[in-house]
Structure formats: C-alpha cells, structure tokens
C-alpha cells in the first residue's frame with residue numbers, strides 16, 4: 001500500500017515533468033499502480049487506517065506524486081449534493097471546458113507540498129474529461145463544482161503544473177474575474 005514515504009515532495013524533478021501516456025490496453029503492472037492510487041485516497045479518508053499509517057487525507061492523487069511519470073490519476077470525493085465521485089483513470093484529457101472560471105474559497109493544498117500556500121487558484125468551472133478506465137475502456141465525464149476542481153488539480157500533475165503556479169503573487173486573494181466561488 002502507498003504511504004506518505006512514497007509521496008515525493010516539491011523539489012523532486014518528477015513533479016515538474018510531463019508524464020508519459022499509458023499504452024492501452026493497460027498492462028497488469030499499470031493496473032496495479034492505478035489501483036494503488038485509488039486505494040491510498042480511500043485509506044487516507046478512513047479515520048482508523050489514516051491514523052494507523054499516518055496518512056495525510058486527500059481527495060485525489062496522480063502517479064507522478066509516487067514518482068511514476070505515467071498519465072494516471074485517482075479521485076475519490078463527494079460533491080456538495082453528497083454524490084460520490086470515485087474514479088481511477090488512464091490518460092485523462094480535458095476535451096473541452098467552460099469559459100467561466102471557478103475557485104475554492106479555501107484555496108488549495110497538495111500532498112506533495114509540505115507548506116501552506118495561501119491564495120485563490122482560478123480553474124475552469126466546467127470540464128469534459130475523456131480518459132480510459134482501469135480496463136482500458138474509453139470514458140467521458142462532464143464535471144462541475146468541486147469534482148471539476150479536483151480533476152484539474154490532478155491532470156495538472158501529469159503536466160508538471162503545481163496549484164500555486166496559478167496564484168497571483170501580487171494579490172493572492174484577488175477574486176478571479178467573473179469566477180464562481182466554491183465553498
């Protein structure tokens with residue numbers, strides 16, 4: 001199982017690399033890696049397991065964060081209606097997106113960043129993601145709200161982008177023009 005010692009931290013070059021596409025259909029090895037990403041996220045949200053293994057809670061994880069420069073992400077979270085979004089995907093791509101932006105009013109953090117970096121992170125309010133599921137079947141997701149923010153944070157990791165790259169240094173809490181705040 002993945003624990004915090006497997007998660008690389010800022011300064012590690014892999015976090016700033018573009019990750020490689022995963023060949024489809026996925027190999028058994030790639031399937032195991034993808035499963036382990038989703039397993040970490042679920043474990044990190046389990047009070048007993050996360051305490052026992054000292055896991056930092058997360059709602060998403062990308063393979064580069066465990067020093068695997070391959071295009072794989074896992075997301076396990078709820079939206080404000082309480083619907084659960086649980087995905088483990090290969091080669092996710094943002095196929096289209098809204099012009100409208102959105103941002104978390106709490107700002108963002110990252111399991112690979114051991115410090116608080118305050119400020120709003122402007123992202124697209126709605127996205128359409130095309131990807132492949134754990135069996136290599138094509139999937140298409142239309143996302144908005146918190147899940148859309150999480151997916152963008154994870155897909156950025158596949159392109160070597162960190163959340164704080166978007167924060168306005170001069171005025172970190174400036175409301176991004178016409179953006180929707182997400183509590």
Ligand SMILES: O=CN(O)C[C@@H](CC1CCCC1)C(=O)N1NCCC[C@H]1C(=O)Nc1ccccn1
Pocket residue numbers: 056057058059060061062065107108109110111112149150153154157
């Ligand atoms: O690449 C993936 N990561 O770096 C894990 C990140 C991903 C999220 C950050 C903002 C959008 C995606 C993560 O989950 N966190 N970041 C650091 C510690 C807290 C934790 C978090 O934000 N938890 C959370 C947030 C809202 C509701 C419930 N839990």
Ligand code: NI
Pocket residue numbers: 109110111112153157
């Ligand atoms: Ni992150």
